[in-house]
Amino acid sequence: MYFFRLWPETMKIYRINTILLHTWYHFLHSMETWVDLFWNSTLQILVYVFLARVFSHSSTIEFTRYLIVGAILWNAIWVAQYGICLGALWEIWAKSFSTMFISPLTLNEFLVGQMISGAIKSVLAVAMSAIIAYYLYGFSIFSLGWILIPAYLLLLIFGWGLGMLVLSLIFRFGTQVQSLSWSVVFLVQPLGGVFYPLSVLPEAMRWVGEIMPSSYIFISIREYLKDGRIAWTELGIGLVLSIAYFLIGYLVLTHSFRQAKITGAFARMEG
């Protein structure tokens, strides 16, 4: 019963706005965030654009476009997940996380602020990758049409869900598991159907991809690129799984937050 009890606090818009302002101020002084967002995204899209150029001589045009669209939209999952975890870790490293939570700030307000700032950052990373792909390969992300919007939103929701799951582990085990913040999401890239269908995976590993919403969302994107058809079933499964990841992530995180206060781990987290 306790596990499923929802957080009984109301959120205040002005405190969510303050978290957004906090993220902006931090962004201004954090070279690491600039590098993560723009440098890493640029390098990644360059690799896939050049690979696409090589394959364009021997493969179908669809395959090369799958590679590029996967590389561009991958940023939505990655930045959303990373935003939630790093938003908390920057405060823990600065020994200011507990200082924030002795103000009236609630966990929900903190999370919503990090989700919105993560979404904004992911738009920046996706836009930059899309511009590079357009100028170096001639692929326009807008060729996806309106499916781009629901697909993008579902990938964001999946990323937020993953972010909350990883953050719950940090609350539970402390900063010794912080490396999961920038490593767990990379499980999605090879196994979550970002660039290729799950049929490519060995039989024993396929189930991992089958429980990831990204597999179905990217199927629907590839179907649309191939013949302009909307794969409603896959999009629907992607929606259900994304929401499931989000809800499970939220419930596990709020449970972990409460437990960390009971065990004293929350107060000890800053060392």
Next chain:
Amino acid sequence: MQKVLEVTSLLKRFGSFTAVDDISFSVAQGEIVGLLGPNGAGKTTTIQMLLGLTTSTSGTISYFGKEFTRHREEILSKINFASTYSHIQSRMTVRQSFRIYAGLYGMDASDRRMSELLHLLEVEDVADKLFWHLSSGQQTRVILAKALLNKPRLILMDEPTASLDPDIASKVRDLILTLQKKERVTLLITSHDMSEVEQLCDRVIFLQHGKIVAEDTPLGLTKRIGESKVTVTFDGSADPVSAYLERKAYKHHFPRIHVVVVEVAETDVPKVLFGLSNEGIWLTNIEIQKPNLEDVFLSVVAGNYENLSH
């Protein structure tokens, strides 16, 4: 007097270890209360529970007559905390951090309030510097200023003057007393500086092994220790001195060859001095040290606190 904070039967267990063992106390409006005890006594865990960073196993915490867990948002907007060990975001300027905290507390015009506070703590020149570029003394003062930002009715302070130069520490203590007098701010302070506690606190609560072992005014507690230390420097042999003190059964020791320290009740000090003098001993120097809070602290650490409790 109105109670600002009331703690009732507060208990915190971590597995089989009891960190805070069924403590109850209250803090009245305008009081400065010291929460003292050796390392591991339960002070930090108590403060963490009072701030909502750690959940108690049982017991209740009420601020301003309202139960903390039920009125968290309202209560946290009226209290604040300063510690040498907690920081604000190091990658932001002090001005930016103050804007953030003002936003979290729902305040407007934070820049003017920030300027007043930084001026008060003599760090107005750091407003546009990154927090991690400040010296530890400047950081402590900025944290203190942050703790005053929302004009709190109660401030919890953990080692408020640790890492400060003596002149700034003295100014901070003066500031604390000024705040108490002018704005009737209530303070709950932990400190290892017993002279600071004696200077600041109206009342002291001593914790040991998670329990409250003594609670009184600093003067009341030192009176319970009872014994003064009389350090007498004398001319000639120590034999007649030792013979007299042993005959009268006064507790004493000789730290140096011509110096004796006698531990006696404050009322017996004249008797000791006249007695030694009447024995024909030439006393060249006399120092009388009354018991202080440090003696109380040492008694608590040594486990001799039966005489400290009511």
